[in-house]
Amino acid sequence: xxxxxxxxxxxxxxxxxxxxxxxxxxxCTLIVGVAQYLIKLGANQLAAHHSNHGGSVSLTTAVMxxxxxxxxxxxxxxxxxxxxxxxxxxxxxxxxxxxxLISLGYVWVAIIxxxxxxxxxxxxxxxxxxxxxxxxxxxxxGGSGK
Amino acid sequence: MTxxxxxIVLVLVGSVIGSFGAIFLKSGANAxxxxxxxxxxxxxxxxxxxxxxxxxxxxxxxxxKGELSLLFPMVSLGYICTLVWSRLFFHEPVTKVKLAxxxxxxxxxVFLGFGNAMH
Numbered sequence: 554x555x556x557x558x559x560x561x562x563x564x565x566x567x568x569x570x571x572x573x574x575x576x577x578x579x580x581c582t583l584i585v586g587v588a589q590y591l592i593k594l595g596a597n598q599l600a601a602h603h604s605n606h607g608g609s610v611s612l613t614t615a616v617m618x619x620x621x622x623x624x625x626x627x628x629x630x631x632x633x634x635x636x637x638x639x640x641x642x643x644x645x646x647x648x649x650x651x652x653x654l655i656s657l658g659y660v661w662v663a664i665i666x667x668x669x670x671x672x673x674x675x676x677x678x679x680x681x682x683x684x685x686x687x688x689x690x691x692x693x694x695g696g697s698g699k
Numbered sequence: 700m701t702x703x704x705x706x707i708v709l710v711l712v713g714s715v716i717g718s719f720g721a722i723f724l725k726s727g728a729n730a731x732x733x734x735x736x737x738x739x740x741x742x743x744x745x746x747x748x749x750x751x752x753x754x755x756x757x758x759x760x761x762x763x764k765g766e767l768s769l770l771f772p773m774v775s776l777g778y779i780c781t782l783v784w785s786r787l788f789f790h791e792p793v794t795k796v797k798l799a800x801x802x803x804x805x806x807x808x809v810f811l812g813f814g815n816a817m818h
Contacts, residue, residue: 589771596762608764609706615760619752625759632755636724636748643728647791659772666768673701675817678769681810685775688803691796692778 570645577642578654581635586661588631590669595625597670656689702765702815709761710770717754718780722788723747769815775804 599610599618610618618625642651659682666672727743738744762770779801785791 589767592759593762593767596759599759600763609703609709609760610763612756612760615756615763618759619755629755632751636751640724640728640731640744643725644731656775656778662771663768666766666771670767672766672768674768675814677810677814677817679814681807681812681814682768682772683807684810685772685804685807688800688805688807689775689778690800691803692782692800 567645574642574644574646574651575654577638578651579657581638581642582655582657582661584631584635584638585655585658586665588628588635589658589662590665591624591628591631593666593670595622595628598622598624654689656686659686702769706761706763706765706770707773707812707815709757710773711776713754713757713761714774714777715780716757717751717774718777718784720747720750720754721777721781722784723750725785725789766815769811772811773808776808779804 595618596610599614599622603610603614619629620626639651663674663682667674723743724747727741727747730741730743731737758774782793782797782801786793
């Protein structure tokens with residue numbers, strides 16, 4: 554009987570840890586939004602300075618850009634912060650639940666794309682982003698329930 | 700089209716490579732203990748970070764031509780790969796609900812493709 558009464562306490566601690574893991578990952582999505590802004594900004598700079606007959610930059614330019622372009626470098630430094638936080642979160646939760654949660658970043662990135670880079674938005678693109686987010690949310694639910 | 704197909708392909712391939720990074724990070728996180736050396740000598744975490752670097756090079760190359768709001772959501776292809784690897788390496792359950800999520804993500808990526816072709 555004693556082992557049966559001890560079980561709920563253990564579950565409460567687990568639930569708290571899992572909730573904290575989810576909150577950490579949600580904070581991570583804000584970091585992703587800022588990081589993507591910086592990476593896109595830098596990638597545009599690379600394209601402007603090393604134009605490859607109107608195509609994308611070379612692989613060498615891309616590798617160099619990650620380390621020498623201040624904007625891209627800062628973006629990936631944010632991803633390093635993101636990675637440390639994500640590893641901490643992963644200790645208390647399932648990868649298949651936490652990983653898809655990052656999709657909240659799509660909202661921030663779509664807003665940044667339109668506002669900062671004057672990108673186009675149309676019903677098909679919006680629907681695509683919404684369906685992907687729904688899919689990712691469903692993936693998360695599939696992890697907690699059977 | 701505002702985003703060239705080559706950029707879309709680069710980002711999708713980068714996402715598949717990046718999904719392996721998540722697997723190495725998870726197996727590295729499983730091996731962590733309280734002592735700081737368990738991070739320093741954890742080769743799985745190092746390989747995970749290197750894998751992300753490789754995927755980032757393809758991502759930056761793709762991102763140098765095209766729209767952020769179109770290319771970034773396509774990274775979700777990596778989630779589908781992660782689900783498959785999670786099943787294979789960590790024996791995490793693949794439920795019908797998860798399969799529905801995979802289907803939705805794939806449909807969403809197709810919608811993005813059509814949205815891109817609209818211009």
